[in-house]
Amino acid sequence: MYIKRILLVIVLIGLVAGGLFAYKVYSAIFSPNTSFANDEAFVYIKSDASFAEVREVLDPLLEDLDSFEQIAKRKGYASNIKGGKYAITKGMNNNEIINSLRSANIPVKVSFNNQETLENLAGRVASQIEADSTSLVRAFKDNAFLKPNNFDDDSSLGMYIPNSYEFFWNTSAQGFRERMLKEYHRFWNTERLDKAKELELSPKEVVTLASIVHKESAKIDERPKVAGLYLNRLRKNMRLQADPTVIFAMKKHADDFDMVIKRVLYKDLELDSPYNTYKYNGLPPGPITMPDISAIDAVLNPEKHDYYYFVANVENFGYHKFAETLAQHNRNKVQYIRWINAQKIRR
Known part of the structure; x- marks a missing residue:
């Protein structure tokens, strides 16, 4: 009888211990385990992160x-850690958090425009994805990528x-570059290619x-007119x-794209650079900035006119005065020179 009681006590203790252990395991898995006040928090896990680094982030x-x-x-x-951006919702338990970190990588929006150099583009992109600017510049300038795809520096x-x-x-930097090549070919659809061919x-x-x-x-509304003017000049050689x-050529020559140049002087027109369109006929070797889509479409859909000259319109800032003849242009230019001198803009 005494032995039976001991065995019963042992069984009860085992059941209680097992129950406590099961409860502890259940709580560890299914009890809420977040400590932030917002409805949602986002974490960024590096591709090569160790578990210690994941702990630090969390x-x-x-x-x-x-x-x-x-x-x-x-x-x-x-x-088996996977890099990416992940969301943790308030009140999530450990099981849900791990499932999210394992399979719910969230896309991010990457935006860029008006970059003047590949280095500037890399800096802009690096602020939005994991790849750093150094690896991006290296990928952008890789001749093993550029040459087969008909690009150069x-x-x-x-x-x-x-x-x-x-x-x-x-x-990755290479992944970004490859995706952008696909987007380039997608942008240059049949309609745009046909319009370029016509030009x-x-x-x-x-x-x-x-x-x-x-x-x-x-x-934006003036760009087709400007595009038409330059196309007129190209046709006339x-x-x-x-x-x-010229400003781009000066910056490139000085290797300083942070240089601020508000006024081009006559002496600047003598700079020997293939980008100096006062010195060399035709188009420069490449873009002098990253044009936005409205500028590209302005070239593809130019305004038809007989203008060959233009100068800033000081009576309607942001726009220009256009002229068909050099004599008319010189008259327009007088007003602009008078205005810029009044502003005491020397460089």
Whole structure:
């Protein structure tokens, strides 16, 4: 009788201990384990992150980091970490958090426009995805990529069509570059290619001319008129004589794209650079900036007119006065020179 009681006590203790253990395991898996006040928090896990680094990222967001680690190891996540951007919802338990980190990588919006160099583009993109600017520049300038795809150092900026795109945050530099090449070919659809062919320009030449149009006029409604003017000059084999190309040539020559130049001087027109369209006929070797889509489409859909000259309109800032003849242009130019001198803009 005494032995039976002992056995009964042992069984009861075992049941209680087992129950406590089961409850502890259940709580570790299914009890809420978030400590933030917002409805949702986002975490960024690097592609090569260790579990210790994941713990560090999650530390401010979880009530019980040790229980998370226990379940992460049981579910195999600690040894199979995946990079990306992930959402953790308030009240999630460890099981749900791990499932999210394992399979719910969230795309991010990557936007860029008006970049003047590949280095600037890399810096802009690096602020939005995991790849750093150094790896991006290296990928952008890789001749093993450029040459087979008919690009070079001068034209490669034109491959990146400014817009907003969805990427996974952990996209590599090479992955970003390959995706943008696909977007470039998607942009240059049959309709745009046919329009470029009618102008007797290649897509790369269209982008180069569009970069000049973009720099010359910030007014989208004026860009087709500016594009028409430069196309008129190209057909007549006249030099484009575009001030923005001289400014770009000066920056490139000085290797300083942060240089601020508000006024082009006559001496600047003598700079010997293929980008100086006062000195060389035709288009420069590549774009002088990243033109936005409105500038590209302005070149593809130019306004038809007989203008060959234009100058800033000081009576309607942002727009220009256009002229068919040099004599008319010189009259328009007098007013602009008078205004710019009054502003005491020397450089």
